[in-house]
Amino acid sequence: MMNKLIFGRFIPGDSVIHHMDPRAKLLLSFYFIGIIFIANNWPTYVLLFVFTLLAIKLSGVKWSFFINGVKPLIWLILFTVILQVLFSASGGHVYFHWGIITISQLGLINGVYIFCRFVLIIFMSTLLTLTTPPLELSDAIEYILMPLKVVHFPVYEVALMLSIALRFVPTLMDETEKIMNAQRARGVDFGEGNIFQQMRAVVPLLIPLFVSSFNRAEDLATAMEARGYQGGEGRSKFRILKWQARDTWATLAFAVLTAALIFLRA
Amino acid sequence: MSQIINVEHLNYRYPQQSESELTLHDVSFSVTAGEWVAIVGHNGSGKSTLAKNLNGLLAPVSGKITVDGQVLTEDTVWDIRRKIGMVFQNPDNQFVGATVADDVAFSLENQGVPRDEMLKRVADALAQVNMSAFATREPARLSGGQKQRVALAGMIAARPKILILDESTSMLDPEGRADVLATIRQMKADSDLTVLSITHDIDEAASANRVLVVNDGELVEEGTPAEIFQHGPALIKMGLDMPYPERLKAALKRQGVTVPATYLTEKGMADWLWQLISNK
Numbered sequence: 001m002m003n004k005l006i007f008g009r010f011i012p013g014d015s016v017i018h019h020m021d022p023r024a025k026l027l028l029s030f031y032f033i034g035i036i037f038i039a040n041n042w043p044t045y046v047l048l049f050v051f052t053l054l055a056i057k058l059s060g061v062k063w064s065f066f067i068n069g070v071k072p073l074i075w076l077i078l079f080t081v082i083l084q085v086l087f088s089a090s091g092g093h094v095y096f097h098w099g100i101i102t103i104s105q106l107g108l109i110n111g112v113y114i115f116c117r118f119v120l121i122i123f124m125s126t127l128l129t130l131t132t133p134p135l136e137l138s139d140a141i142e143y144i145l146m147p148l149k150v151v152h153f154p155v156y157e158v159a160l161m162l163s164i165a166l167r168f169v170p171t172l173m174d175e176t177e178k179i180m181n182a183q184r185a186r187g188v189d190f191g192e193g194n195i196f197q198q199m200r201a202v203v204p205l206l207i208p209l210f211v212s213s214f215n216r217a218e219d220l221a222t223a224m225e226a227r228g229y230q231g232g233e234g235r236s237k238f239r240i241l242k243w244q245a246r247d248t249w250a251t252l253a254f255a256v257l258t259a260a261l262i263f264l265r266a
Numbered sequence: 267m268s269q270i271i272n273v274e275h276l277n278y279r280y281p282q283q284s285e286s287e288l289t290l291h292d293v294s295f296s297v298t299a300g301e302w303v304a305i306v307g308h309n310g311s312g313k314s315t316l317a318k319n320l321n322g323l324l325a326p327v328s329g330k331i332t333v334d335g336q337v338l339t340e341d342t343v344w345d346i347r348r349k350i351g352m353v354f355q356n357p358d359n360q361f362v363g364a365t366v367a368d369d370v371a372f373s374l375e376n377q378g379v380p381r382d383e384m385l386k387r388v389a390d391a392l393a394q395v396n397m398s399a400f401a402t403r404e405p406a407r408l409s410g411g412q413k414q415r416v417a418l419a420g421m422i423a424a425r426p427k428i429l430i431l432d433e434s435t436s437m438l439d440p441e442g443r444a445d446v447l448a449t450i451r452q453m454k455a456d457s458d459l460t461v462l463s464i465t466h467d468i469d470e471a472a473s474a475n476r477v478l479v480v481n482d483g484e485l486v487e488e489g490t491p492a493e494i495f496q497h498g499p500a501l502i503k504m505g506l507d508m509p510y511p512e513r514l515k516a517a518l519k520r521q522g523v524t525v526p527a528t529y530l531t532e533k534g535m536a537d538w539l540w541q542l543i544s545n546k
Contacts, residue, residue, distance in 0.1 A: 135364040167364040170406030219359035222323055226352040227362070227420070228344065228376040236378045238371035238388070 010133045016246055017059040017131045022140035024247035028254055029128045035258050036117050041266040045116050051257055052123050061130050069126035070119060077118045085111040138162040139241055156232025164220070172213065179208050269332075270428060270460050271297040271320065276329035278312075278319055278483075288327070289315050291483045299427070302454065302461040304471040304491070306506050307480035313464045316480065317432050320462075321350040334427055348377065351421035353434040357413035358405065366408070366416050367392070367401040373424035391423035392416075394456070395449050411442020418449050429453070431463040435470060440532075447473060468495075468506050479504045 012018075017025075039045050056066060070077075085107045092105030129137070142159035149155050180190060183204055190201050278290040289312045297303050307313045318324040320331060322343035331338040333346045351373075354360045363369030370388045379387070392398045395415040405413060414434055421429055431450070435443040447470060453459055463470055471477055477494045479487040481504070487494065495501065514535060515525045526538060 135368075163364050164362065167361070167405065170404065171358050174406070216356075216359045219354065219356055220362065222318075223352075223354055223360035224362055224372075226321060226323060226347060226350075226354075227373040227424070228347050229372075230344065230376065234378050235375045236381060236384065238368060238375055238381065238384055240381065 009130065011061050011065065011130045013060050013131065015058060015060045015131070017055065017127070019244075019246065020131075020250060021241055021243050021247045022132050022136035023143050023241055024243065024250055025128050025132055026137065026140045026144065028250060029124055031254060032124050033121055035254075035261060036120055038258070038261045038265055039117075040113075041264070043264045044261050045113065047257070047260060047264060048120055049116070052120055052127075056123065056127055059127060059131050061127070065130055066123050066126050070122050073118070073122060077115060080118070081111045081115050084114050134166045135163060135239075136241075138166060139239060143241065154232065156235065160232070168216070171216075172209065175212060176205065176209060179205055268299050269296045270299040270301075270334050271462070272330075272332040273320070274330045274332075276316075276319060276331065277327045278315055278324060278329075279327050280315075289483050290319070290326075293329070293480075293483075293485050295478060295485060295488070297428075297460060297462065299460055300458045301476065302463070302474045304474035304477045305462065305464045305480060306466070306471055306477060306494075306504055308504075311480045312483040313480045314432055315483075317352070317430050317462065317464055320430065321347050321352060348424070349426055350428045350430055351424060351426035352430045352432060353414065353417045353421065355433040355436055357410045357417070357437060360417055361405045361413055364404065365401070366397060366403050366405070366419075369405070369416055370420045370423050373420055377424070387423045388419075391419040394422055394452070395419045409442060410438045411445045414438060414442065414446045415449055418446070418453065422453060426459075428460045428462065431461065431465070431470075433464055433466065435465070435467055443467065443469075466506060468501070471506060 036048060039048055056063070085103060086101050088107050088110050091107075092109075094102060094104045095108075096103040132140075138159060141162065142155060145153065145155045145158065183201075184190070188201055188204065190205075191198065193201075273296065274294050276290055276293040277288055279285075279288050283289065293316060305313045305316065315324060319326050320333065320338075322338055334349050336342045336346060338346055361369050362372045367388055370391055371384055374384045374387060389398070389401075392401055395418055397412065397415055397419060400408065400412065400416075405416075408416070417434070429450070435446050438446060450461065450463075451473065454461060461474075463474065465471055472491045472495070474491055477487075477489060477491050478485060479494065487504075494504075497504070518525050523542075
């Protein structure tokens, strides 16, 4: 069941990318999504692809993982691309025209650009989640949210909630599997029949899962209190993040990329 | 010898109970520092409720609880919780950290222990329970017994004076149970830890210096394990378990099934049941 989820799946490894500070990875990934919009001609897109593929190469993660990352979203991407091709402002040579639908040279090029953007964003974010353990990501989010403490946003609590949620994902997966088997033993067919029958089969799965989640939450709260948890203030931290030279280099690489994009853009 | 826990005339009622009902009724006892006391009783007899009163997880209706010279009040509750380590029944539901080391560090983080000290204490504690090799593992990849040992490591790191085991071994297989009990014996040998174990397990009760029997919210009997075990079959009434296969056999016998006289493990019992069914 867990194998189906590419998003949020971590592939252990020993590459430079794996060892980067999760804060750097998270921020640079977001930054990358921003600078994609600087690109507006072939050289800039080619440059972005070369950069992304180099990063993937550096991570040592198999290409197939990235292709699999795009697959579930391919229809959404194609739908957007088709809308763009058919309805966007036209220019250049017009190949086809009917009512409000126009297929033009510029529209086609725009469609391809948008396709590239999607693929680049998915590749980069897949790279982030494949090379960063979820726990480190939640640490990074905690640091990044830290300024919100000024407006009394409960940063520590949210970070702890996030890490507990992540910790319970496999536990609940196991439990789902167990309940499914128990239901199967009583003759329930999962994945059979039409969509409504399938949805109905899920109800007797969700209810016990819900009940047990609440029981777990209560037990966990008791255990946390017994171990002296009194809220985020005054706690020391066991896990800390270290910004290292490689993170500075990565940031510089992105700066150079940005400069090159601005230079090359039309 | 000094008294580390002293409970006087403790009464407790859950908020949803009516005025006339009490889950704990006039419970008084004391525990000497360094002692191992087992609390036995039926499900619903109030033994877990008693444990949760000791560190203020539940607040009594009346009565006085003194732990290590401090009377339990709203002001002292956090001090007292530092002195009492508690390991619960379900290994999964008390695992807070995303990795083994994180979980061991949780109590220390709560106490605001500086990081250098924390690293040292976590490493030592994991070494003591033989889990050093698992420090970066996620709980999903551990067995129940290993998770309970991690919970114990969390206690070792936090250095409480009292350890309360609230049916900590009841969800484990026999092997995990033996591992956890061995770890607790080791912990007790290494320091002058006081252990209070709430249990159905006869081995665990036998490890204690003294056994308290709780029934219907009242303390009905008290004695050394040898004294209590003399009751024989009445033990079951007190909430001590016969091993599961034996109970299953007794139940089958009542249904008129001929059962093997020899002792079977759970696995052996399952095999025997399969044969019985397929021969029918």
